[in-house]
Amino acid sequence: MDWRDQGFVLSTRKHGETSVILEVFTPERGRHAGIVRGGVSRKMTPILQPGSQLDLSWRARLEDHIGTFTVEPVRSRAAALGDRMALAGLNAVTALLAFCLPEREPHPDLYRRSEQLLDLLGQNDLWPLAYLRWEMALLEEMGFGFDLSACAVSGSSENLIYISPKSGRAVSAKGAGEWADRLLPLPPVMLDQGAASDDEIRQAFDTTRFFLAEKLAPELSHRPLPEARGRFVDLFSRRLRPR
Numbered sequence: 001m002d003w004r005d006q007g008f009v010l011s012t013r014k015h016g017e018t019s020v021i022l023e024v025f026t027p028e029r030g031r032h033a034g035i036v037r038g039g040v041s042r043k044m045t046p047i048l049q050p051g052s053q054l055d056l057s058w059r060a061r062l063e064d065h066i067g068t069f070t071v072e073p074v075r076s077r078a079a080a081l082g083d084r085m086a087l088a089g090l091n092a093v094t095a096l097l098a099f100c101l102p103e104r105e106p107h108p109d110l111y112r113r114s115e116q117l118l119d120l121l122g123q124n125d126l127w128p129l130a131y132l133r134w135e136m137a138l139l140e141e142m143g144f145g146f147d148l149s150a151c152a153v154s155g156s157s158e159n160l161i162y163i164s165p166k167s168g169r170a171v172s173a174k175g176a177g178e179w180a181d182r183l184l185p186l187p188p189v190m191l192d193q194g195a196a197s198d199d200e201i202r203q204a205f206d207t208t209r210f211f212l213a214e215k216l217a218p219e220l221s222h223r224p225l226p227e228a229r230g231r232f233v234d235l236f237s238r239r240l241r242p243r
Contacts, residue, residue, distance in 0.1 A: 001067070002059040005029055006074060007111075008118065009052045010094045014040060022048060022069050023098060024056060027111040031101040034058050034069035044071075050094045051077040051118055080122030085239075088232040089127055093117060093134070095226035100142055100216065110141045128201050128236055132189065135208045144168065144215045148191055151175040162186050163207055165214070184210055198240050205233050 007026030015021045020039030025031055038044055047054070053075035060067030080086040093114060101107065117134045120126050139145055146168045150157045153175030162171040162183035170191075171183055184207045187200040194200070213225050 001061070001063045001065075002057065003029065004055070004057045007032075007054060007056055008115065009048055009050050009054065010098045011050060012036075012039065012048050020044075020048065021066070022071070024054065024069075025097055025101070025111060025114065026056065026106075027108045028106055029058075030105045030107055031097065031103050032058065033103070034060075034067045036069050036071060046076075046078070047071065047073045049076070049078060049081075051081075051090045051121070053077070053115075077118055077121055083122055083124070085124050085127065085232075085235060086121045088228070088235045089131055090118065090121055091228040092131070092226070092232035095228035096135075096138065096212075099220070099223065099226050100138060107141055110137065113137050128198065129189070129196050131232075132201050132204050132208065135205075135212070136190070139208065139211055139216065142216055142219075144211050146170075146190070146211075148186065153177075160186055160191065163190075165210060168211065168215075198236075202233075202237055202240060205236075209233070 005026040005028050007024040010023045010025055012020040012022050015035055018040055019035050019037050021033055022036045022039065023031065023033045036044065039048055055072040055074050057070040058067050097114065113134055117130055120130050136146065146163065148160065148170040151160060151172040152164055152167060152169035153171060156172050159173045160170040161173050162176050162180065163186045164171055165184050170186055176183055185203050187203045188194040189196045189200040190204050217223055217225060
């Protein structure tokens with residue numbers, strides 16, 4: 001069994017004395033693991049960093065075996081990683097993909113969006129909004145997307161300011177009524193409205209976190225969300241505090 005594809009690194013872990021188990025995300029094979037012989041060498045270590053784009057050849061005797069990878073570098077994203085925000089963002093993306101994605105199940109649209117997001121690393125004015133859009137797309141891909149087209153109660157598309165924590169549907173101020181304190185905030189940035197301020201993006205992160213932790217995680221044996229996601233949001237939030 002063998003195949004060839006491109007993809008980017010999610011993680012590595014040591015295997016034996018000289019090898020690593022490499023986990024990648026590819027458009028055609030999804031999240032996929034394999035052994036890289038000599039992966040701990042000085043030559044290979046810089047190539048196998050999270051986010052690095054690789055040309056991958058995988059081979060195994062049987063399809064359900066872990067198999068081995070032969071890799072060639074395509075593009076390194078290491079240049080942006082001297083920046084704390086970029087590094088935290090990269091770690092959040094790769095950790096969430098490893099957390100959410102079923103093994104060996106293709107998600108080509110999510111792969112394309114993820115690759116585009118990683119290409120923005122280091123552009124800190126653009127990254128938080130792009131990352132928020134990506135988290136919303138991730139939830140959609142995993143079956144927990146939002147329906148923000150109209151109020152779940154009245155059907156109106158006016159003054160949508162809440163999201164139902166049960167259904168992920170928008171709720172208007174009028175439709176919320178006495179239940180408003182039980183609903184989640186729907187900042188305008190999630191509706192592609194307004195100037196997408198950092199304060200709104202931060203508020204939106206609270207809403208997406210609820211669905212990641214309370215809707216998606218229970219489907220994954222109640223595993224806790226990766227700490228890398230929280231570290232990125234905390235770093236972004238500290239940027240907002242007055243100095």
